[in-house]
Amino acid sequence: MKKVKHGGNIYEIAEKLGIQKEEIIDFSANINPLGVPINFKKALIENIDRIENYPDPEYNGLIQAIAKEHHINREYITVGNGATEVIFSMIASLKPKKSMILAPTFGEYERALMRAGSQVEYFHLKEENDFQVDDDILKTIDESFDLVILCNPNNPTSQMVENKRLIKILKHCEKNHVHLMMDEAFIDFVDEPTKETMLPYIMNYHNLIIVKALTKFYALPGLRIGYGITSNVRLLERVNDHKEPWTINSYAAMAGMVFKDKIYREKSREWITSERKDFFDELKKINKIKVYKPNGNYILFKLLEERKDLREVLLKKKILIRSCSNYKNLDESFYRIAIKDKGLNKLFAKALKEVLYES
Ligand SMILES: Cc1ncc(COP(=O)(O)O)c(C=O)c1O
Structure with a gap:
């Protein structure tokens, strides 16, 4: 029985790129960015x-x-x-x-x-x-x-x-x-x-x-x-x-x-409610991808043009995303990204636009 590849493998990526794992901005694992209560x-x-x-x-x-x-x-x-x-x-x-x-x-x-x-x-x-x-x-x-x-x-x-x-x-x-x-x-x-x-x-x-x-x-x-x-x-x-x-x-x-921890829960709810909408709205403006309206703390999108592996391209900017090519019924044009805090979501949208429009 084969192992399933999941998001969040920053150890393997850091070793491959020869960098510290802390340098990677990990959009591949869907974890609350507020951190441990x-x-x-x-x-x-x-x-x-x-x-x-x-x-x-x-x-x-x-x-x-x-x-x-x-x-x-x-x-x-x-x-x-x-x-x-x-x-x-x-x-x-x-x-x-x-x-x-x-x-x-x-x-x-x-x-x-x-x-x-x-x-x-x-x-x-x-x-x-x-x-x-x-x-x-x-x-x-x-x-x-x-x-x-x-x-x-x-x-x-x-x-x-x-x-x-x-x-x-x-x-x-x-x-x-x-x-x-x-x-x-x-x-x-x-x-x-x-x-x-x-x-x-x-x-x-x-x-x-x-x-x-x-x-x-x-x-x-x-x-x-x-x-x-x-x-x-x-x-x-x-x-x-x-x-x-x-x-x-x-x-x-x-x-x-x-x-x-009621305060943590309230803050988390405030964060997800506003960031899910803002991040989705921002990504929706990018006409080279189709974004599926999210309900969780992650977003599925499809790359609408043929190009090289978006995961590899974004990794050059030390941004890690989840390729969905190993999910049954999806292919290499689908990607999943986590919703993070406002600053990182903005950084991601900017980086994605750069790799899609500037090459
Ligand atoms: C839908 C779903 N269920 C369960 C799990 C596993 O969660 P845990 O880390 O608590 O084992 C994951 C992990 O990615 C998941 O995506």
Whole structure:
């Protein structure tokens, strides 16, 4: 099974260019530019001695904090070394024979499914439909499937599945005895996360599994912490029985603290609301690219003219972007960029115009 190439590999690029990784402006990984919430950072530093003990193998404090944050039963939660571990362990425990994923979408679902021996079918999102999930998905899902995975907003398209349609899909899956896994790793960035999340359906739909990450919104990709929620407690028992002990380290186990940081959350919401619009408006003016209206903290665009690799050209300016050529159903004309702070977004738009118009 081949490794999937992701954004954010500044180590490889720095080595290739012979520069320090700090010199690279990384638009390839979609992380909140406000950085780690300051109170959490302080707590990590003050608690350095925690590495002298094993973390609580049950992660009670962390699970309690997640349960409180989402007003759900703690029995419905499992935690993982990033959302990635949750995705892999849920799929390993579900053992689906036949599964459906979007094309394009986050590459690790396919890997996890292949590892579990699942047949994988793709729901091809249409370019002419701006990569939206439409009602055709309902016609495609039938009893022959065991699992459908949706990513909301989807990576790399930054498109949402409309809430009404999601509920239809959930009910349709239940009727057909199909599990629905919703990856909400980026949902905190959308306009109205509480309206879009499927959390309210957890109690009544045992076929629903929600995966969440602290990685993106709280800028903690190096800490490795994510969690899964389902009211299918038998599945959770299998997940927890199957898991290696202590995959979450003592620092990641403290991450429940971030939920308390209301100021960080407000500032993050202010930043994403204004920068998503401004950056999109700025990029839309560039007639050599087509920009897809974003819902998350990243933007998909298509280069409309044939030219050499835009990623390579921008790297000469020490700007790293994500080529989408390795996503199923996309090709080398598609790129994904993170939304960063105003100054960097402006710098990016200027650099892009330079490489598109000055050569
Ligand atoms: C949609 C999606 N889900 C999950 C993940 C993995 O998140 P984590 O770093 O918490 O494992 C990513 C990482 O890029 C992602 O794009």
